[in-house]
Amino acid sequence: MANKVAVYRKEHFNAAHRLHNPSLSAEENDRLFGKCNLPNYHGHNYELIVKVIGEVDPKTGYVIDTKLLSTLVNEHIISKFDHRNLNLDVPEFKELNPTAENIAIVIFNILRPLLSEQFLLQIRLYETPRNFVEYPTI
Amino acid sequence: MANKVAVYRKEHFNAAHRLHNPSLSAEENDRLFGKCNLPNYHGHNYELIVKVIGEVDPKTGYVIDTKLLSTLVNEHIISKFDHRNLNLDVPEFKELNPTAENIAIVIFNILRPLLSEQFLLQIRLYETPRNFVEYPTI
């Protein structure tokens, strides 16, 4: 029986955002999000860790080639998010508040169909070294 | 159905401690804990990571506001532990040996009743960058 191993690949992107729910009033947004709601945006160096669990291929010794995984993440996530304004430039956040939680879910939903079903996928996203999230919780 | 996400918040405190079981002899304490048992204490920059798992609130995009989580941890843990001697100043360790394992359990037991029951809680505590613990193991 093959061994299951988790493989992790770390990437990063720099983006602007503000926390804002367009269906709420300005006062309610300010109350909920404080300085994260300031109108002219702020930004982060996001660190993204993609975790893939699968069986080790006896031919290669790989679960998945991390160079291929890195290429996949760069083509479908980094090229869309890096040096962008998440609220204005990324269609997924036109209506959706770009909290770390929601960004992680969006990244998962983009990558999930691109990976073989034999793999489990989990996203960890660092907004800062002190604030980070993980999805799904498995 | 709402999505479950894990949210992490990192805090830190600087404290003195010694490893010592007051119900054992001095010789037994020395045999078990070596230089960690030296009588005049040593200390650490503890790094504390609090993990909260819950559903994302569609109104805010948050599982829990990390600013509220940080305030909670600072009021109930950091203000009691930071710049203190764990053995002498923190009542929970009057009888309990302040190993990393026991400190993590004490922190969990303080924070657990302060969080809504809908959340899962896990504590990770770094005593040094090379020695750390996690509780519960879930």
Next chain:
Amino acid sequence: MANKVAVYRKEHFNAAHRLHNPSLSAEENDRLFGKCNLPNYHGHNYELIVKVIGEVDPKTGYVIDTKLLSTLVNEHIISKFDHRNLNLDVPEFKELNPTAENIAIVIFNILRPLLSEQFLLQIRLYETPRNFVEYPTI
């Protein structure tokens, strides 16, 4: 004779910016700054290290109390820059391109008059873990 020691204090702020010289054409800005010039801004977790060189006060054993230094930096820099758009919200960058080099010089020029002349001051600013600057070069 008193001993001179360098004291370092690290702070951080999260901000949006774009690289843009308003006196140049759009084409020239794009040629010079590429994706850093994109119109809707991106952002960073800036790490700021303030270095102060001075003599150790024999009464305190301090060159300068790092709590006072931290308060000074927070009042005059972090409160102005954190969760802001450097181009739009910080008057110093209305005409000045907010490159890491220029941000470091602006920070130095704000802090220098606030510190006693007996101290030397140097600013290190990390835009990302891989790109950082230092001013002055001493």
Next chain:
Amino acid sequence: MANKVAVYRKEHFNAAHRLHNPSLSAEENDRLFGKCNLPNYHGHNYELIVKVIGEVDPKTGYVIDTKLLSTLVNEHIISKFDHRNLNLDVPEFKELNPTAENIAIVIFNILRPLLSEQFLLQIRLYETPRNFVEYPTI
């Protein structure tokens, strides 16, 4: 009932390796592994995190003494791998391709019989800060 806690200990070793499956042709090895297959080897500062889950001993407050855990890892892993060529010097990789996945499995298989059955064991291995693996996935 005793509390279960996870204890982590971090160690490191510096080693040379190349990715190469001796049962495949040179062309196939080059196609699969690219520059990682170059004939004269390259190397890494491997960071190894050993995780042990068990009940806290009420006498010591330890799941396991991290000094003992460190000694065990140094005697059975670090002394064999550090400053070595994994392909040439470590018998386990004479036929087995030393990918991060396979190195983690080999380390687990060496340490597992050395620990009491009451403990769960998991290995995390960083090949670089951006590429790492975990085994088993539990």
Next chain:
Amino acid sequence: MANKVAVYRKEHFNAAHRLHNPSLSAEENDRLFGKCNLPNYHGHNYELIVKVIGEVDPKTGYVIDTKLLSTLVNEHIISKFDHRNLNLDVPEFKELNPTAENIAIVIFNILRPLLSEQFLLQIRLYETPRNFVEYPTI
């Protein structure tokens, strides 16, 4: 002409301390040092970086063998400071306030006579990742 290179070696120790000037009143100590003056001590994971500047020996390619430098620092500093109370256990701080500035100067004064005069020596000491000092300033 031989090339001058700076060689750095990083070591660490865990110690308890409190900031206290025994020649001042309790009130004055509290006013100057706040929670750092609390009577039962706190502690830190100190990170110590020893920098040695010298010419590269053409026979070895070394300025100084970092293993020898590490042994020297461990024998003369770490063995005296690690897992100790700086105020109570280290004679140099019986009268001297163990601020980061003073600890760095004490370490320099211990190591300086142990190194050949052909070498320049500089000490960097991290009390926390956000507070650190350097001596001499060169």
Next chain:
Amino acid sequence: MANKVAVYRKEHFNAAHRLHNPSLSAEENDRLFGKCNLPNYHGHNYELIVKVIGEVDPKTGYVIDTKLLSTLVNEHIISKFDHRNLNLDVPEFKELNPTAENIAIVIFNILRPLLSEQFLLQIRLYETPRNFVEYPTI
């Protein structure tokens, strides 16, 4: 008068090496370099920080565009060193012992003529997080 700023760019490469002076006997090499002299090589994740000091160009706000600096370092250093055996694959080390000191000097000597004379250049090279060097010492 223009302001001088230091700009830093961090890159990395993974390489195998052994410490060996081919003009000395096997016994002398073993005595001098110990396990670093083992015949089948070991390796490191080298972290390279290139520091360039110069005046800020008022048109761009840059001393030097870090993207250009990164390209220069990648073309002339990383492409030659990464995933290579320094002793066997890099001509500069055919006769020269690849200590951290000598690698830093070789990197400086390659990059120095590629940069304008108006810039000062300094190389910092991390062999491990605990052993690193800097050249020149300025």
